[in-house]
Amino acid sequence: MSKAISKVPAVINEPVKSYIPGSEEVKSLIATYKKMWSEKTEIPMIIGGKEVKTDKKIKLSSPQDHQHDFGFYYEGNMSHVDNAIEAALAAKTKWNALEWEHRASIFLKAAELLAGPYRDVINAATMIGQSKNVHQAEIDAACEFIDFLRFNVEFMTEMYAEQPVSDKGIWNRVEYRPLEGFCFAVTPFNFTAISGNLPACMAMMGNVVVWKPSDKQVYSAKVIMDVFKEAGLPDGVINMIFTDGKETAEKVLAHPDFAGLHFTGSTKVFQGMWKMIGDNIHNYKSYPRIVGETGGKDFVMVHPSANVEAVATGLVRGAFEYQGQKCSAASRAYIPKSLWNDVKAVMEAQMKTIKIGSPEDPSNFVNAVIDKNSFEKCKGYIDRANAANDANVIIGGKYDDSKGWFVHPTVIETINPYYESIVEEIFGPILTVYVYEDENWEDTLKLVDTSTQYSLTGSIFAQDRYAIDEAYKALENASGNFYINDKPTGAVVGQQPFGGSRASGTNDKAGSKMNLTRWVSVRSIKETFVSPKDYKYPYLG
Ligand SMILES: NC(=O)c1ccc[n+]([C@@H]2O[C@H](COP(=O)([O-])OP(=O)(O)OC[C@H]3O[C@@H](n4cnc5c(N)ncnc54)[C@H](O)[C@@H]3O)[C@@H](O)[C@H]2O)c1
Numbered sequence: 001m002s003k004a005i006s007k008v009p010a011v012i013n014e015p016v017k018s019y020i021p022g023s024e025e026v027k028s029l030i031a032t033y034k035k036m037w038s039e040k041t042e043i044p045m046i047i048g049g050k051e052v053k054t055d056k057k058i059k060l061s062s063p064q065d066h067q068h069d070f071g072f073y074y075e076g077n078m079s080h081v082d083n084a085i086e087a088a089l090a091a092k093t094k095w096n097a098l099e100w101e102h103r104a105s106i107f108l109k110a111a112e113l114l115a116g117p118y119r120d121v122i123n124a125a126t127m128i129g130q131s132k133n134v135h136q137a138e139i140d141a142a143c144e145f146i147d148f149l150r151f152n153v154e155f156m157t158e159m160y161a162e163q164p165v166s167d168k169g170i171w172n173r174v175e176y177r178p179l180e181g182f183c184f185a186v187t188p189f190n191f192t193a194i195s196g197n198l199p200a201c202m203a204m205m206g207n208v209v210v211w212k213p214s215d216k217q218v219y220s221a222k223v224i225m226d227v228f229k230e231a232g233l234p235d236g237v238i239n240m241i242f243t244d245g246k247e248t249a250e251k252v253l254a255h256p257d258f259a260g261l262h263f264t265g266s267t268k269v270f271q272g273m274w275k276m277i278g279d280n281i282h283n284y285k286s287y288p289r290i291v292g293e294t295g296g297k298d299f300v301m302v303h304p305s306a307n308v309e310a311v312a313t314g315l316v317r318g319a320f321e322y323q324g325q326k327c328s329a330a331s332r333a334y335i336p337k338s339l340w341n342d343v344k345a346v347m348e349a350q351m352k353t354i355k356i357g358s359p360e361d362p363s364n365f366v367n368a369v370i371d372k373n374s375f376e377k378c379k380g381y382i383d384r385a386n387a388a389n390d391a392n393v394i395i396g397g398k399y400d401d402s403k404g405w406f407v408h409p410t411v412i413e414t415i416n417p418y419y420e421s422i423v424e425e426i427f428g429p430i431l432t433v434y435v436y437e438d439e440n441w442e443d444t445l446k447l448v449d450t451s452t453q454y455s456l457t458g459s460i461f462a463q464d465r466y467a468i469d470e471a472y473k474a475l476e477n478a479s480g481n482f483y484i485n486d487k488p489t490g491a492v493v494g495q496q497p498f499g500g501s502r503a504s505g506t507n508d509k510a511g512s513k514m515n516l517t518r519w520v521s522v523r524s525i526k527e528t529f530v531s532p533k534d535y536k537y538p539y540l541g
């Protein structure tokens with residue numbers, strides 16, 4: 001391997017299966033779901049490749065049926081954090097010395113396992129634990145995760161191939177070393193793919209990792225570790241711990257060998273961790289790399305020239321797929337008065353047909369929100385809008401927690417462009433609409449740009465090319481992912497590099513070469529073939 005300049009297999013996006021009713025693929029997935037639903041699973045932490053169990057068993061319940069318990073996981077304490085750091089550091093020398101082809105091979109094998117034998121399992125775990133419907137599980141847990149792994153291998157080799165020029169008589173090279181020390185991945189509940197990618201891409205670049213998944217994504221996290229193990233990832237390279245987020249961060253971020261944070265989650269948590277790193281800056285051996293992708297308040301800006309059906313469909317899918325629990329979800333829309341009645345009518349007609357319930361029935365488009373906290377948060381926004389003078393619930397607004405955490409897709413209309421639900425991240429199936437006078441198009445662009453702290457995703461709907469260009473320029477810094485005549489969700493790895501700026505994150509674009517560069521520290525090497533033997537410049541004689 002090291003005796004050749006290897007090429008990795010050509011990469012294309014993993015095809016999304018359609019799961020047509022009655023097809024073998026849907027029968028197989030639902031059968032796996034039912035089997036996993038009725039089993040009682042037991043999920044240990046994985047430290048140094050070993051299963052770690054404690055006396056603290058935490059019940060696993062499903063958002064779509066909070067009384068149904070499908071097993072438990074073992075919660076750890078700060079001694080497990082120490083053990084995970086030690087295990088990572090112990091694995092470092094051998095992992096670092098392994099040729100890159102072996103690292104590539106392990107993660108390409110993991111992708112192949114996910115595409116084949118583990119596809120139903122990781123999808124079903126995501127449906128049960130995170131309440132995603134068949135399509136949402138497929139595009140996340142299977143396809144996006146597979147794409148992250150395969151594309152990152154490709155990006156890694158492109159990066160390795162980037163080499164400097166060399167003058168006559170010398171040979172310049174650069175090598176992409178892993179960071180000194182260990183890395184820390186902290187991941188959110190809402191995307192299995194993100195959860196797997198954050199630790200994996202750091203490990204792919206030769207780093208060793210302590211990974212703390214969300215306590216609401218433990219089931220699919222277990223499947224991720226099973227896949228990595230079967231793919232041949234050596235013990236200790238990724239260590240998965242189930243511990244309290246804040247206490248873990250305090251411990252990890254104070255460690256002198258802490259080298260990099262790869263975080264996805266809410267803005268406030270990221271800001272807290274950044275501050276902790278600042279407070280510890282004198283303790284570290286190197287300046288740590290900090291990558292964080294966080295919250296959003298993603299806009300849909302509509303011009304009077306827009307197509308009504310396209311706008312309504314973009315809003316329904318953008319705001320309500322996966323119950324609005326995507327950082328990219330459309331959660332605020334600005335619609336000209338001339339189109340609003342028509343857009344509203346199409347949305348009402350579409351939303352009447354939306355079925356709500358458990359993902360076990362693939363015809364349910366909307367499933368449950370993740371937990372009681374999220375349910376209560378959504379309920380609060382709906383109740384306050386119902387009571388407000390400057391806002392009104394115009395579609396949906398129902399919620400029911402008798403069996404699962406179900407919140408119906410809801411549209412709030414407000415006359416106040418700073419009303420709470422149009423500026424704050426809710427992370428639920430609630431869209432807020434502000435209707436503007438057509439002649440106020442330019443002022444409304446300014447409002448979209450300035451009324452929230454976020455800058456993650458956003459869309460412009462228009463047929464008028466000048467309007468598209470105007471929005472494109474006026475909203476240059478209002479999103480990291482900008483869509484024209486499309487919903488603001490559903491970025492595909494390798495096609496729309498994903499991430500945002502302002503309070504939404506460091507915009508290092510997950511699943512891209514830009515992100516991978518954060519997990520290496522470059523060493524420049526200059527070799528002189530015939531070394532000078534005299535100190536004098538030519539003109540000194
Ligand atoms: N920009 C993106 O790419 C992106 C993608 C997915 C999700 N998100 C964001 O993630 C959030 C939803 O996910 P979530 O509810 O899991 O987020 P969260 O911030 O509650 O949790 C994220 C992770 O941080 C841990 N954590 C919680 N409190 C902590 C603390 N005080 N210190 C250290 N770690 C702590 C959690 O256990 C979890 O592992 C939303 O804000 C969403 O916009 C962003």
Ligand SMILES: N[C@@H](CCC=O)C(=O)O
Nearest residue numbers: 326327328489490491498
């Ligand atoms: N990449 C996903 C968002 C992930 C955030 O939760 C999208 O583009 O919809």
